[in-house]
Amino acid sequence: MNRQSGAERPYDVVLFGATGFVGALTAAYLAAHAPEGCRWALAGRDRDKLEQLRGRLAARHPHCADLPLVTADSDDAGSLRELAESSHVVASTVGPYVWYGGKLVAACAEAGTDYTDLTGEAEFVDRMYLDHDGRARETGSRLVHACGFDSVPHDLGAFFTVQQLPEGVPLTVDGYVRTDAVFSGGTFASALTAMGRGRQTARAARERRLHEPRQVGRRARAPQGTPHFSPQTGTWALPLPTLDPRVVERSARGLERYGPDFRYRHFASVKHLPVALGGTAAAVLLAGAAQVPAARRWLSARVEPGTGPGEQRRKRSWFTVRFIGEGGGREVWTEVSGGDPGYDETAKMLAEATLALAFDDLPATSGQVTTAMAMGDALLERLQTAGLRFRVAAVR
16 A cells, blocks of 8 residues: 555645654654655644744755745644645644644544654544544545654564564563653653543543454453563563553554464663662652642643753663563564654654655555554664664574
Protein backbone atom coordinates (compact mmCIF):
# COMPACT_ATOMS: atom_id res chain seq x y z
CA MET A 1 0.00 0.00 0.00
CA ASN A 2 1.52 3.29 -1.13
CA ARG A 3 -0.19 6.65 -0.88
CA GLN A 4 1.38 7.78 -4.16
CA SER A 5 -0.82 5.27 -5.99
CA GLY A 6 -3.98 7.07 -4.82
CA ALA A 7 -5.73 10.20 -6.02
CA GLU A 8 -3.48 13.15 -6.83
CA ARG A 9 -3.18 15.80 -4.10
CA PRO A 10 -1.02 18.93 -3.91
CA TYR A 11 1.23 17.56 -1.16
CA ASP A 12 2.75 14.24 -0.20
CA VAL A 13 3.37 15.38 3.39
CA VAL A 14 2.20 18.29 5.53
CA LEU A 15 3.79 18.96 8.92
CA PHE A 16 1.22 20.55 11.27
CA GLY A 17 2.58 22.39 14.31
CA ALA A 18 5.85 23.04 12.51
CA THR A 19 6.80 26.13 14.54
CA GLY A 20 6.78 24.38 17.94
CA PHE A 21 9.95 23.02 19.52
CA VAL A 22 9.82 19.45 18.20
CA GLY A 23 7.92 20.62 15.11
CA ALA A 24 10.85 22.80 14.06
CA LEU A 25 13.26 19.90 14.63
CA THR A 26 11.07 17.68 12.46
CA ALA A 27 10.94 20.36 9.77
CA ALA A 28 14.74 20.59 9.83
CA TYR A 29 15.00 16.81 9.47
CA LEU A 30 12.62 16.80 6.51
CA ALA A 31 14.53 19.67 4.92
CA ALA A 32 17.70 17.58 5.07
CA HIS A 33 16.29 14.12 4.33
CA ALA A 34 13.01 14.29 2.37
CA PRO A 35 13.57 12.50 -0.95
CA GLU A 36 13.97 14.45 -4.15
CA GLY A 37 10.57 15.25 -5.56
CA CYS A 38 8.79 15.04 -2.21
CA ARG A 39 6.09 17.73 -2.14
CA TRP A 40 5.85 18.83 1.46
CA ALA A 41 4.57 21.87 3.32
CA LEU A 42 4.73 23.55 6.72
CA ALA A 43 1.43 24.15 8.53
CA GLY A 44 0.36 26.04 11.64
CA ARG A 45 -1.89 28.83 12.83
CA ASP A 46 0.65 31.70 12.75
CA ARG A 47 1.71 32.70 9.23
CA ASP A 48 4.51 34.97 10.46
CA LYS A 49 6.10 32.16 12.50
CA LEU A 50 5.82 29.80 9.54
CA GLU A 51 7.61 32.33 7.33
CA GLN A 52 10.35 32.75 9.93
CA LEU A 53 10.83 28.99 10.13
CA ARG A 54 10.97 28.71 6.35
CA GLY A 55 13.65 31.41 6.32
CA ARG A 56 15.76 29.50 8.85
CA LEU A 57 15.42 26.31 6.85
CA ALA A 58 16.29 28.06 3.58
CA ALA A 59 19.46 29.51 5.12
CA ARG A 60 20.81 25.94 5.38
CA HIS A 61 18.83 24.35 2.57
CA PRO A 62 18.23 26.83 -0.27
CA HIS A 63 15.68 24.52 -1.92
CA CYS A 64 13.34 25.31 1.02
CA ALA A 65 13.03 28.98 0.05
CA ASP A 66 9.77 28.27 -1.78
CA LEU A 67 8.43 25.71 0.69
CA PRO A 68 4.62 26.00 0.76
CA LEU A 69 2.98 27.32 3.92
CA VAL A 70 -0.50 26.26 5.03
CA THR A 71 -2.43 28.20 7.67
CA ALA A 72 -4.70 26.05 9.84
CA ASP A 73 -5.91 26.11 13.44
CA SER A 74 -6.44 23.05 15.64
CA ASP A 75 -9.85 24.44 16.68
CA ASP A 76 -11.03 25.32 13.16
CA ALA A 77 -12.63 22.24 11.58
CA GLY A 78 -12.90 23.91 8.19
CA SER A 79 -9.21 24.74 7.91
CA LEU A 80 -8.30 21.24 9.12
CA ARG A 81 -10.57 19.66 6.51
CA GLU A 82 -8.84 21.63 3.77
CA LEU A 83 -5.47 20.64 5.22
CA ALA A 84 -6.35 16.94 5.32
CA GLU A 85 -7.76 16.99 1.79
CA SER A 86 -4.58 18.62 0.43
CA SER A 87 -2.08 15.93 1.49
CA HIS A 88 -1.51 12.19 1.35
CA VAL A 89 -0.07 12.24 4.89
CA VAL A 90 -0.38 14.76 7.75
CA ALA A 91 2.06 14.69 10.68
CA SER A 92 1.03 16.56 13.84
CA THR A 93 3.20 17.80 16.70
CA VAL A 94 0.42 19.86 18.34
CA GLY A 95 -0.27 18.76 21.93
CA PRO A 96 -1.53 18.14 24.50
CA TYR A 97 -3.43 16.08 21.97
CA VAL A 98 -6.43 15.48 24.19
CA TRP A 99 -7.09 19.24 23.95
CA TYR A 100 -5.83 20.07 20.46
CA GLY A 101 -5.65 16.87 18.41
CA GLY A 102 -9.13 15.42 17.90
CA LYS A 103 -10.42 17.60 15.07
CA LEU A 104 -7.39 16.93 12.89
CA VAL A 105 -7.73 13.16 13.37
CA ALA A 106 -11.41 13.46 12.43
CA ALA A 107 -10.52 15.41 9.27
CA CYS A 108 -7.90 12.85 8.20
CA ALA A 109 -10.22 9.90 8.83
CA GLU A 110 -12.95 11.56 6.75
CA ALA A 111 -10.61 12.52 3.90
CA GLY A 112 -8.84 9.14 3.68
CA THR A 113 -5.59 10.84 4.65
CA ASP A 114 -2.85 9.07 6.58
CA TYR A 115 -1.98 10.61 9.94
CA THR A 116 0.98 10.46 12.35
CA ASP A 117 1.63 12.17 15.68
CA LEU A 118 3.80 12.13 18.80
CA THR A 119 1.19 11.54 21.48
CA GLY A 120 1.90 9.53 24.59
CA GLU A 121 -1.61 10.18 25.93
CA ALA A 122 -3.51 6.91 26.38
CA GLU A 123 -6.86 8.68 26.74
CA PHE A 124 -6.44 10.47 23.43
CA VAL A 125 -5.49 7.30 21.57
CA ASP A 126 -8.47 5.39 22.98
CA ARG A 127 -10.88 8.24 22.22
CA MET A 128 -9.62 8.49 18.65
CA TYR A 129 -10.14 4.74 18.24
CA LEU A 130 -13.71 4.99 19.50
CA ASP A 131 -14.56 8.06 17.43
CA HIS A 132 -12.68 7.54 14.17
CA ASP A 133 -11.35 4.01 13.64
CA GLY A 134 -14.52 2.89 11.87
CA ARG A 135 -14.60 5.81 9.45
CA ALA A 136 -10.87 5.52 8.78
CA ARG A 137 -11.35 1.87 7.81
CA GLU A 138 -14.05 2.94 5.35
CA THR A 139 -11.92 5.65 3.70
CA GLY A 140 -8.58 3.79 3.88
CA SER A 141 -6.97 6.27 6.27
CA ARG A 142 -4.16 4.95 8.46
CA LEU A 143 -4.16 6.65 11.87
CA VAL A 144 -0.76 6.00 13.45
CA HIS A 145 -0.29 7.55 16.88
CA ALA A 146 2.84 7.56 19.06
CA CYS A 147 5.44 7.89 16.29
CA GLY A 148 8.18 9.34 18.52
CA PHE A 149 10.02 8.03 21.58
CA ASP A 150 6.49 7.15 22.61
CA SER A 151 6.40 4.47 21.24
CA VAL A 152 8.61 3.63 18.24
CA PRO A 153 11.70 2.18 19.99
CA HIS A 154 9.51 -0.04 22.16
CA ASP A 155 7.01 -1.09 19.48
CA LEU A 156 9.63 -1.78 16.81
CA GLY A 157 12.07 -3.11 19.42
CA ALA A 158 9.55 -5.75 20.48
CA PHE A 159 8.78 -6.39 16.78
CA PHE A 160 12.51 -6.88 16.09
CA THR A 161 12.87 -9.15 19.14
CA VAL A 162 9.94 -11.36 18.11
CA GLN A 163 11.59 -11.85 14.72
CA GLN A 164 14.55 -13.49 16.51
CA LEU A 165 12.30 -16.03 18.29
CA PRO A 166 10.60 -19.21 17.03
CA GLU A 167 7.25 -18.94 15.26
CA GLY A 168 3.98 -20.43 16.42
CA VAL A 169 4.85 -20.71 20.13
CA PRO A 170 4.00 -18.63 23.23
CA LEU A 171 6.39 -15.67 23.58
CA THR A 172 7.29 -13.26 26.37
CA VAL A 173 9.22 -10.00 25.98
CA ASP A 174 10.31 -7.57 28.70
CA GLY A 175 11.59 -4.08 27.83
CA TYR A 176 14.01 -2.14 30.05
CA VAL A 177 14.42 1.58 29.30
CA ARG A 178 17.42 3.74 30.23
CA THR A 179 17.94 7.35 29.20
CA ASP A 180 19.82 10.52 30.10
CA ALA A 181 17.67 13.33 28.73
CA VAL A 182 15.61 16.35 29.74
CA PHE A 183 12.14 17.33 28.57
CA SER A 184 10.57 20.32 26.85
CA GLY A 185 7.69 22.49 27.98
CA GLY A 186 5.31 20.76 25.58
CA THR A 187 6.23 17.29 26.84
CA PHE A 188 5.82 18.39 30.45
CA ALA A 189 2.42 19.94 29.70
CA SER A 190 1.23 16.74 28.01
CA ALA A 191 2.45 14.61 30.92
CA LEU A 192 0.72 16.80 33.49
CA THR A 193 -2.49 16.76 31.46
CA ALA A 194 -2.45 12.96 31.30
CA MET A 195 -1.69 12.61 35.02
CA GLY A 196 -4.55 14.93 35.90
CA ARG A 197 -7.07 12.97 33.82
CA GLY A 198 -6.85 9.56 35.46
CA ARG A 199 -10.62 9.00 35.63
CA GLN A 200 -11.18 10.05 32.04
CA THR A 201 -8.28 7.84 30.90
CA ALA A 202 -9.68 4.81 32.73
CA ARG A 203 -13.16 5.46 31.29
CA ALA A 204 -11.84 5.69 27.73
CA ALA A 205 -9.90 2.44 28.18
CA ARG A 206 -13.01 0.63 29.45
CA GLU A 207 -15.10 1.88 26.54
CA ARG A 208 -12.45 0.82 24.06
CA ARG A 209 -12.33 -2.70 25.49
CA LEU A 210 -16.09 -2.96 24.98
CA HIS A 211 -15.80 -2.04 21.30
CA GLU A 212 -12.61 -3.85 20.28
CA PRO A 213 -13.14 -7.19 18.52
CA ARG A 214 -12.34 -10.19 20.67
CA GLN A 215 -9.44 -12.39 19.62
CA VAL A 216 -10.20 -16.01 18.81
CA GLY A 217 -7.46 -18.61 19.20
CA ARG A 218 -4.80 -16.06 20.14
CA ARG A 219 -3.98 -13.91 23.15
CA ALA A 220 -1.86 -10.78 23.67
CA ARG A 221 -1.31 -9.15 27.05
CA ALA A 222 0.68 -6.30 28.59
CA PRO A 223 0.30 -6.67 32.36
CA GLN A 224 2.03 -4.23 34.68
CA GLY A 225 5.11 -5.87 36.14
CA THR A 226 6.41 -5.59 39.68
CA PRO A 227 9.58 -3.82 40.86
CA HIS A 228 12.55 -6.19 40.86
CA PHE A 229 16.26 -6.51 40.28
CA SER A 230 16.98 -7.67 36.74
CA PRO A 231 20.08 -9.89 36.47
CA GLN A 232 19.96 -9.63 32.66
CA THR A 233 20.48 -5.86 32.78
CA GLY A 234 22.17 -5.52 36.18
CA THR A 235 19.69 -2.82 37.15
CA TRP A 236 16.59 -2.23 39.24
CA ALA A 237 13.42 -2.49 37.14
CA LEU A 238 10.46 -0.22 37.88
CA PRO A 239 7.13 -0.64 36.03
CA LEU A 240 6.47 2.21 33.60
CA PRO A 241 2.75 3.11 33.35
CA THR A 242 3.16 4.67 29.91
CA LEU A 243 1.38 4.18 26.60
CA ASP A 244 4.21 1.99 25.27
CA PRO A 245 3.06 -1.44 26.55
CA ARG A 246 -0.44 -0.81 25.22
CA VAL A 247 1.02 -0.10 21.76
CA VAL A 248 3.12 -3.28 21.84
CA GLU A 249 0.06 -5.26 22.92
CA ARG A 250 -1.97 -3.88 20.00
CA SER A 251 0.79 -4.78 17.56
CA ALA A 252 0.77 -8.32 18.96
CA ARG A 253 -3.02 -8.50 18.57
CA GLY A 254 -2.75 -7.43 14.96
CA LEU A 255 0.22 -9.52 13.80
CA GLU A 256 0.24 -13.34 13.73
CA ARG A 257 4.05 -13.39 14.03
CA TYR A 258 3.77 -12.65 17.76
CA GLY A 259 2.44 -16.16 18.27
CA PRO A 260 -0.62 -17.68 19.94
CA ASP A 261 0.08 -16.26 23.40
CA PHE A 262 2.18 -13.10 23.79
CA ARG A 263 3.04 -11.13 26.91
CA TYR A 264 4.93 -7.84 27.18
CA ARG A 265 6.08 -5.92 30.28
CA HIS A 266 7.70 -2.48 30.35
CA PHE A 267 10.20 -1.14 32.91
CA ALA A 268 12.46 1.78 33.70
CA SER A 269 15.98 0.47 34.24
CA VAL A 270 17.85 2.16 37.12
CA LYS A 271 21.35 1.22 38.26
CA HIS A 272 21.23 2.34 41.89
CA LEU A 273 18.48 1.51 44.38
CA PRO A 274 18.41 4.96 46.09
CA VAL A 275 17.88 6.60 42.70
CA ALA A 276 15.09 4.15 41.92
CA LEU A 277 13.38 4.87 45.25
CA GLY A 278 13.80 8.63 44.84
CA GLY A 279 12.46 8.57 41.30
CA THR A 280 9.44 6.58 42.36
CA ALA A 281 8.68 9.00 45.19
CA ALA A 282 9.03 12.01 42.89
CA ALA A 283 6.69 10.45 40.32
CA VAL A 284 4.08 9.76 43.00
CA LEU A 285 4.28 13.34 44.28
CA LEU A 286 4.03 14.79 40.77
CA ALA A 287 1.06 12.60 39.93
CA GLY A 288 -0.65 13.68 43.15
CA ALA A 289 -0.02 17.36 42.46
CA ALA A 290 -1.40 16.96 38.94
CA GLN A 291 -4.80 16.07 40.42
CA VAL A 292 -5.14 19.60 41.86
CA PRO A 293 -5.92 22.20 39.15
CA ALA A 294 -4.08 25.05 40.91
CA ALA A 295 -0.99 22.89 41.44
CA ARG A 296 -1.14 21.66 37.86
CA ARG A 297 -1.25 25.24 36.54
CA TRP A 298 1.66 26.23 38.79
CA LEU A 299 3.76 23.29 37.61
CA SER A 300 2.92 23.97 33.95
CA ALA A 301 4.14 27.54 34.34
CA ARG A 302 7.57 26.31 35.51
CA VAL A 303 8.42 25.06 32.01
CA GLU A 304 7.08 27.19 29.18
CA PRO A 305 5.53 25.35 26.20
CA GLY A 306 7.55 25.74 23.03
CA THR A 307 10.85 25.64 24.90
CA GLY A 308 13.23 22.73 25.27
CA PRO A 309 16.82 21.60 25.77
CA GLY A 310 19.49 23.31 23.69
CA GLU A 311 21.53 21.65 20.97
CA GLN A 312 24.55 20.96 23.18
CA ARG A 313 22.43 19.32 25.88
CA ARG A 314 20.66 17.21 23.28
CA LYS A 315 23.98 16.08 21.86
CA ARG A 316 24.90 14.63 25.27
CA SER A 317 21.60 12.79 25.67
CA TRP A 318 21.07 9.12 24.85
CA PHE A 319 18.69 6.22 25.31
CA THR A 320 18.91 2.43 25.40
CA VAL A 321 16.10 -0.12 25.52
CA ARG A 322 17.12 -3.72 26.31
CA PHE A 323 14.60 -6.44 25.42
CA ILE A 324 14.64 -9.93 26.92
CA GLY A 325 12.59 -12.29 24.76
CA GLU A 326 11.81 -15.95 25.45
CA GLY A 327 9.89 -18.69 23.65
CA GLY A 328 10.23 -22.18 22.25
CA GLY A 329 13.22 -22.92 24.47
CA ARG A 330 15.16 -19.89 23.22
CA GLU A 331 16.17 -16.67 24.96
CA VAL A 332 17.32 -13.62 23.03
CA TRP A 333 18.56 -10.24 24.22
CA THR A 334 18.17 -7.33 21.82
CA GLU A 335 18.84 -3.63 22.12
CA VAL A 336 17.57 -0.42 20.57
CA SER A 337 19.66 2.70 21.17
CA GLY A 338 20.19 6.20 19.90
CA GLY A 339 20.86 9.81 20.80
CA ASP A 340 18.57 12.39 22.37
CA PRO A 341 15.29 10.45 22.66
CA GLY A 342 12.69 13.13 23.22
CA TYR A 343 13.59 15.56 20.46
CA ASP A 344 16.34 14.82 17.91
CA GLU A 345 15.53 11.12 17.65
CA THR A 346 11.79 11.74 18.04
CA ALA A 347 11.88 14.19 15.12
CA LYS A 348 13.71 11.55 13.09
CA MET A 349 11.19 8.84 14.02
CA LEU A 350 8.17 11.01 13.18
CA ALA A 351 9.65 12.17 9.87
CA GLU A 352 10.69 8.68 8.76
CA ALA A 353 7.31 7.17 9.76
CA THR A 354 5.53 9.89 7.79
CA LEU A 355 7.75 9.39 4.74
CA ALA A 356 7.22 5.63 4.96
CA LEU A 357 3.45 6.10 4.81
CA ALA A 358 3.84 8.43 1.85
CA PHE A 359 6.34 6.50 -0.27
CA ASP A 360 6.94 2.91 0.84
CA ASP A 361 5.16 -0.25 -0.26
CA LEU A 362 3.46 -1.31 2.97
CA PRO A 363 0.90 -3.85 4.19
CA ALA A 364 -2.70 -3.00 3.29
CA THR A 365 -3.92 -1.63 6.61
CA SER A 366 -6.43 1.05 7.59
CA GLY A 367 -8.03 2.47 10.73
CA GLN A 368 -6.06 3.04 13.91
CA VAL A 369 -2.88 0.98 13.57
CA THR A 370 0.53 0.88 15.26
CA THR A 371 3.91 1.55 13.66
CA ALA A 372 4.68 -2.19 13.65
CA MET A 373 1.35 -3.01 12.01
CA ALA A 374 1.42 -0.22 9.43
CA MET A 375 5.12 -0.01 8.58
CA GLY A 376 7.01 -2.86 10.29
CA ASP A 377 10.11 -3.86 8.35
CA ALA A 378 10.04 -0.75 6.15
CA LEU A 379 10.27 1.65 9.10
CA LEU A 380 12.80 -0.59 10.83
CA GLU A 381 15.04 -0.35 7.78
CA ARG A 382 14.52 3.40 7.50
CA LEU A 383 15.48 4.02 11.13
CA GLN A 384 18.55 1.81 10.94
CA THR A 385 19.67 3.70 7.84
CA ALA A 386 19.02 6.97 9.71
CA GLY A 387 21.31 5.94 12.58
CA LEU A 388 19.16 4.23 15.22
CA ARG A 389 20.72 0.95 16.31
CA PHE A 390 18.74 -2.31 16.48
CA ARG A 391 20.98 -5.22 17.40
CA VAL A 392 20.94 -8.72 18.84
CA ALA A 393 23.04 -8.64 22.00
CA ALA A 394 22.88 -12.33 22.97
CA VAL A 395 21.14 -15.60 22.11
CA ARG A 396 20.78 -18.49 24.57
